[in-house]
Amino acid sequence: MDSETDVLVIGGGATGAGIARDLALRGVDVTLVERDGLTSGTSGRSHGLLHSGARYAEADGPEARECLAENRILRRIAGACIRETEGLFVQLADDDPAYFDAKREACEDVGIPTEVVDGDAAREAVPDLSDDVERAMWVPDGVVLPSRLVAANAADARAHGADVRPHAPVESIRREDGRITAVALGGDADETVRPSYVVNATGPYAERIAEMAGVSVEMRPTRGVMVSVEYDGLEPVCNRCREPDDGDIIVPHGGEVVLGTTSVPVGDPDDYERADWEIEETVRECAAMLPPVADADHVRTWWGVRPLYEPDEAARGGRGISRGFHLLDHADAGLENCCSVVGGKLTTYRRMAEAATDLVCDRLGVDADCVTADRQLPGASEPARLDEFVRQFDGQGPTDADIVGE
Template structure:
């Protein structure tokens, strides 16, 4: 391999694949590399919640509004990469009634449609819901299948001229007075590339790439556990209506539900403890909403690491760190052709990609608009085609391994 791309995107999660697609649709010569299969990091090790924005409504109204807009966009363009389930925020008897009202009013102020239900009406919507639920309100949450979403973005990028290389780890970055001059990529590439611009979209691993280039990012990664258990018939996503805490989300799959999650600081996103107490606590807390999950057979358990960006973070509790995203331009550190996009949520990956692509195109003098909000993803109406994309780029990930490819088994 000798061709050098105009833009090299490092990191094949949702954001990196989204950036690659966005740039390719604007006619930019772009290559994506990832050290493993696509979506193998945070994207494919999440609980797969398509956020309506309600979870953040009272604490971060702009971030919640971003979620609302992007969730609507994904429902329009992503087809079988997402599932519209709806969601419920439920209040148990001991939960703060004022907080419930504050969140519901904040949702309405942002434009998130809600419908208030008493406890009996909520149990009609969700048979098996705890008798301790005294009230609830509906929100337009849903489910994302990240393996499909990321693979569809990568496939569309390649259809428009991009090059995508899974199993291609970055081994070294050379920097001179003009910025990044060369990137050594191993694995399936095994070559030194000389791009004009480099985008670091590696999420929780952003500090590692930044270190290679001699710049700083400032990640504060946090691990969380997800447990999939047998449970048939849950319709909407369940959210505990309280300040975010362990075990307050239940995400429906076909014949399963995903319970989560914890938030524990980690210093290394590759090497961290996977503690049994996290599993036990998540199950116990989710069972407060849906009692049958306490004794349901466990099907699989996995941990993911959130790519939280907090350069000044010193405390241990990272639930309060913003889930918004930040685009860092490292020109002020003497590397003007390197950018890091950090933070954010799976639901807002497309917006993160658009903002990043806008900046890169501005530097390149490319005057083409973003099209990703309006162009439907390839395979969106064909699960088998989506699953073929997933197989091409490394296979399904834990979040959706019960769904992706199952029809072909």
Template sequence: MTRMETTVLVVGGGATGVGVARDLSLRGIDVTLVERDGLASGTSGRSHGLLHSGARYAEADAVGAEECIRENEILREIAGACIRDTGGLFVQLEGDDPDYFEAKRSACEEIGIPTTSLDADAVRERVDEISAAVERAFEVPDAVIYPSRLVAANAADARDHGASIHPHAPVEDVVVSDGRVTGVEVGGTVDDRIDAEYVVNAAGAWAGELAAMAGLDVSMRPTRGVMVSVEYDGLGPVLNRCRDPDDGDIVVPHESEAVLGTTSVAVEDPDDYPKEEWEVERSVEECAEMLPPVADAPVVRTWWGVRPLYAPDEDERGGRGISRGFFRLDHADDGVENMVSVVGGKLTTYRQMAESTADLVCDRLDVGATCETADRPLPGRDDPAQLDAFVDEFDGQGPTDQDVVGRPS
């Protein structure tokens, strides 16, 4: 029987997976990527779409914050119209802890995250409908990501450099023999067994399920979060409530909408979980404490995403509010020498996650080529219509940015 063959098989078509495929293809490696439901159909396309400055994590995890600001700066250079530069404010309201505000601002300065302090009047000049309870804020270089464009542009560059991208090809089984993955059974448009020298598990919240097919234990602890997009025109910066992370503490501006979020509720199954109305109500209520008009703004759409959290890290760190780093799990340590899983992390740091993973793969394959993705612009970055054509090509439209992507200019 003739089977599909590739040097590296990447499983998972979110930002990290396509980032790995792009990175490896630019290094001259033959790559095949498979995804079950269209690119960006998992966590990447169901986020709030924030390009973090690192300020959210500054006082709790300096390393994670440094990663964010570095990747923030790289993406601004390479991603073009995948990014909307809005800036962000960390807002202190009456009753919020002033010591927390000072600690976060000081941590940003120590890390090198640019900040500008604003008094209440200056905040109102930036956001004229901000709460009357605002006391002060500081500005940081947050921005908005359009994840559908970002993922599709990475996939297009990978394809242009020889990668095979299959957006509707679910993995059905992983065959392991003598300590190696010897084949991956794939359905959908592939409907074949793929033989690969190396396998990258970038399945996000579903990484544990894929690993289990190979007899491996990757313990995930996914949590769901709701995003509520409401009609709201003209919000300038991202609004972050400057307090310990909690439900409804961020408002992300789009052109004629504002995305309110989010919650954090543990789920057993990332494919099958309740979507509770209280999450919607609480997110709107809490965000309205910063921006009162959103309390009565018409809801355009609501969606939930599932975070791909790694259970051992969650156990060690103690849950919500701590920066979620990423983990590169080399399964040679577990008896399967040609497979790696990459879990955790944030959309902002997807490129770094991909680089780290690609470095490991190249080391295992004895490939000396180095990463180019930090300096190489994404295709179509200055042409929104071309970016949106990539989204169509790879069936990559998610709810996060559907009000922007593909809309007539």
């Protein structure tokens, strides 16, 4: 069985669903495919932080500004897909005070609102904070529920004519005369799609899909562990104010908190070690900020794989440097109707989608503006409706399994 579509978007995470939504809202015929249910990859296996930009402010001002802008957009359009918790960067006794000062100054330069408080004031807000906390800084971080966010984007795309296929793995790609002419889908789809344009939004799998199309996308995926433990009552996201390292973030989830994370290179995003030392180190380091988590009962543990772009990582020097996104137009490599979007972070998925959609519309001759920054996601004020979208698209990831559907 064959079908035709203007645009085939491969990858059903936040970026792919965001692209499908943006295209559909601009009147473009689009098909979105994912192999294992929406949110089954990186988006649904994160710690769920809604970045304010503060984490990257001193390393990359423009990227921090983009995080802040997208943070504010999501607070307007995403409703119950996010939790407005605020964030607290804490400096412990052994942490370099100069780093804290540099981050505060960088946040000021970027325009990120901050408030510096001493250790006692920080413990008044978070009573279980370590006695080693000497000072802290409030920033507008928050929490993303990726299963809801991705499903809401897909639902809006579907409502505007998109075909969303959560169980349709790409089995082969046919290329003729510098164009992709057919993509064979397996799973529930079991058909061949003939697209006018293809977007590769498969995160750490982008290299694999690109190879199937005869082009190169060099990825450097890394794994990171998340440990959800029982702990009730934490309000803000807690960040260790030091150079990014293992176990430097605690994300509140109602009666649980998510502890993260590590950064270890992997060769295959489907087949990699899940090491006990990563769990132990993450818990130990997070307990330096919030001691009760050291002995808290573990609820669930999962690993995610970051879709890092190799040339960018090599140029920037690896962990600790801001990770923006990259839009790769494969026309530069002789493949006229395909692009890949890689890197980035969950907070900036909408901006990534807008950039990719702008490129696609330019190639297809579609004259329509992006409206996703101003249009509220469907079900944003109705958690039960959002959770129904998650069920329809088989989109439940481990990040928010304690909240979605409850």
